[in-house]
Amino acid sequence: MDQKRKDSASRSRRRFLTDSTAIIGGAVAAAAAPAGALADDKAPSNGNLPPNVPEWMKAPGADVGSQPYGTPSPFEKNVIRNIPKNQPQYTSSASRTPIQDLDGIITPNGLFYERHHGGIPEIDPAQHRLMIHGLVDKPLVLTVEDVRRFPSQSRIHFLECSGNPSYTAMKGKTASDLVGLVSCGEWTGVPLKILLQEAGIKPGAKWVIAEGADAAAMTRSIPIEKCLDDAMIVYSQNGERLRPAQGYPLRVFLPGFEGNMNIKWVRRLHITDEPVYSREETSKYTDLLPSGKARQFTFYMEAKSIITRPSGTQKIEKGFNEITGIAWSGHGKIAKVDVSVDGGKSWKAATLQEPVLTRALTRFRLPWTWDGSPVVIMSRATDETGYVQPSFEELTKPRGLNSFYHNNAIMRWQIAANGEVTNGNA
Amino acid sequence: MATLKVAFAAAMLSLGMSATASAQTHYGIGRPATAAEIAGWNIDINREGTNLPPGSGNVAHGREVFEAQCSSCHGNKGEGGIGDKLVGGQGTLASAKPIKTVGSYWPYATTLFDYIRRAMPLNAPQSLSNDDVYALSAYLLSLNGIVPDTATLDAKSLAAIKMPNRDGFVADPRPDVKDKRCMKDCKP
Known part of the structure; x- marks a missing residue:
């Protein structure tokens, strides 16, 4: 040169x-402005709007590789996990996915919902082991690299906490406040069946007790039928290794089953003839009925949907609006999503965005023209088994209000004459 | 012979007897777990109390351990705070405001030992001795009126306790709600 x-x-x-x-x-400075604030086209001082050439076209941008691991635009800094304020402690707590800010069906890894019972361990994969023992011919110890040597699979599935939301917590302002304990990703790992066959399952094996390597040593019993069906031991989500908050370096994944059973940081699989009746499957994650009896081993997440746009705290304009949201079922594929824009008196079938996958989030859309009068809008999912997402009234008839888990009722949004959207679950 | 074995296993699978079918494919990956490794890691206590360790503890010692290790979160008498309420609530499960505690809701006393040992105290799990865990179990059960305040618990006596809500659980009957897919003139 x-x-x-x-x-x-x-x-x-x-x-x-x-x-x-x-x-x-x-x-x-701009990112500090309220979310959704638009630059004023009429302000003469803004030289970035037509007919002027914006400043970011007049000089080269940041160098290639200036972010070795890319992060979102600073203008998207408000799209973050929904973390509850003023909790007495955050070791055993939850944060939610901002579902109202996301498109499509895949949740970015950094926005997955969290529910930890003993914090997030930082595990060196070289010092992590998976032990398989109990009713097996050959008890095994596997390294993370060992697990990765087995035949692998990648599948797209949702993951949902069973308390999403409880029956007495339907007052959230945003879609995330209501059902943000759901996320969806592509999971890569080894079918659990292959690992169990490697150890050799003995007659009488009916349950697999999975234990996490966290400070809660989280423990749940999984029926052997699920373990030999579509259960996986997962090491990657959305192409990269599991995030620590999602169980790095190994986790259990049980498509369609309540989140708590998908043991993160899994270190031990104990094959037995009986459940272990751990604290989590007796005193928690059991569904109390009005009779005082409680349902136990309520594994499946039933069909559910929610409109994410327009949704709570958003504001719409008169005229054309696309109604969109997500639907999912632990029992298989979503068959139909219907949307009502008149408080549930009449319904229209929404369009389902392909791909429609089993036990995965499904995106639905319905074009709508709003005339400016106050309305209540809602969505209703039907899955491939014919099961229809129920109203809160129907759902609570058998279950009462103290069941806490597995509330999959229809969620309603109220739109006021000024276009403001609020929680419509009266 | 090997082919026959595979065919038999496949037949078992197709009959839905997969749990008893022997393994079809071995990849030869991993190494055997030793008895000592399994004993060191297996802290599962089932409802029969199988695998409960040697040791014992009484209510009086349990009170001392509780006050030192647990009361800052669970209250001086297990009334709750940052942590769950552990005492009381018997007879409330069918009411509008059910109170779920060790005494009113937990079906098995053995789960107390399993859970305290693996997960408590929150800031230092797996730090208590087995004797301390037996003592804490005895103290919590005495606060709930399930054992006398003179009780000493060990593997045998803990497993023999019948909890008040032992028979309080039922199987999952879902789908329990069968709403219809109404499209017009629906009940809003």
Whole structure:
């Protein structure tokens, strides 16, 4: 390179650094503005709007590789996990996926909902082992690399906490406040059946007790039928290794079963003839009925849906609005999603976005023109077994209000004359 | 012979007897777990109390351990705080405001030992001795009126306790709600 070109490159580099500092500063200021705030087209001071050429076209942007692991635009800084405020402790707590801010069916790994009972362990995979013992011919110890050597599968499935929401917590402001304890990703791992066959299952084996390597040593009993069907030991989500908050380096994945059973950081599989009746499957994750009896081993998540746009805290304009949301069922594929824009008096079938996958989130859409009068909108899922998502009234007839888990009732949004959307679950 | 064995296993699978079918394919990955490794890791206590360790503890010692290790979250007498309420609530499960505690809701006393040992105290799980865990179990059961305040518990006596809500659980009958897919003139 001759001296002249070198100088020119150097000047360009200096100018870039100065300008990019200005851009970053601007980004921070803009990102602090209320979500959804639009630049004013009529303000003469804004030189980035037509007919002017925006400043980010007048200098090169950030270098390739300036973020070795990419992060979202600073303008999206409000799209984050929904973390409850003022909890007495956060070791055993939950955070929610901002479902109203997401499109499609895949949840970004950093926005997966969390429910931990003893915090998030930081596990060195080289020092992690998976032990398989109990009613097996050959008790095994596997390294993480061992697990990765077995034949693998990748499948897209949702994961949902069974208390999403409880029957007495239907007052959330946003879609995330209501049912944000659900996420969906592509999971890669080894079918659990293959690992159990490697150890050799003995006659009389009916349950597999899975234990996590967290400070709660979380323990749940899984019926052997599920373990030999579609259960997996997973090591990757959405293409990359599991995030620590999702069980790095290994977790159990049970498509369609309540989240708590999908043991994160799994270190031990104990094959037995009986459930262990752990604290989580007796005093928690059991569904109390009005009679005082409680349902136990309520594994499946039943069909559910929610409109994510328009949804609580959003504001719409008169005229065309697309109604969209997500539906899912632990019993298989979503067959239909119906939407009502008149408080449940009449319903229209929404369009389902392909792919419609078994035990995965399904995106639905319905075009709608709003005339500006106050309305209540809601969605209702039907799965491939013919099961119809029930109204809260129908659901609580047999279950009462103290069942806590497995509330899959229809969720309603109220739209006021000014376009503001609020919780419509009276 | 090997072919026959595979065919037999496949037949068992198709008959839905997969749980008893022997393994079809071995990849030869991993290594055998030793008895000592299994004993070190297997802390599962089932409802029969199988695998409960040697040791024992009484109510008086349990009170001391509770006050030192547990009361800051669960209250001085297990009345709850940051942590769950552990005492009382018997007779409330069918009411509008059920109170679920060790005494009113837990079906098996053995689960107390399993859970305290593996997960409590929240800031230092698996730090208590087996004697301390027996003593804590005895103390919590005495606060709930299930054992006398003179009780000492060990593997045999803990497993022999019948909890008040032992028969309080039923199987999952779902789908228990069969709503219809109404499209017009529906009940809003």
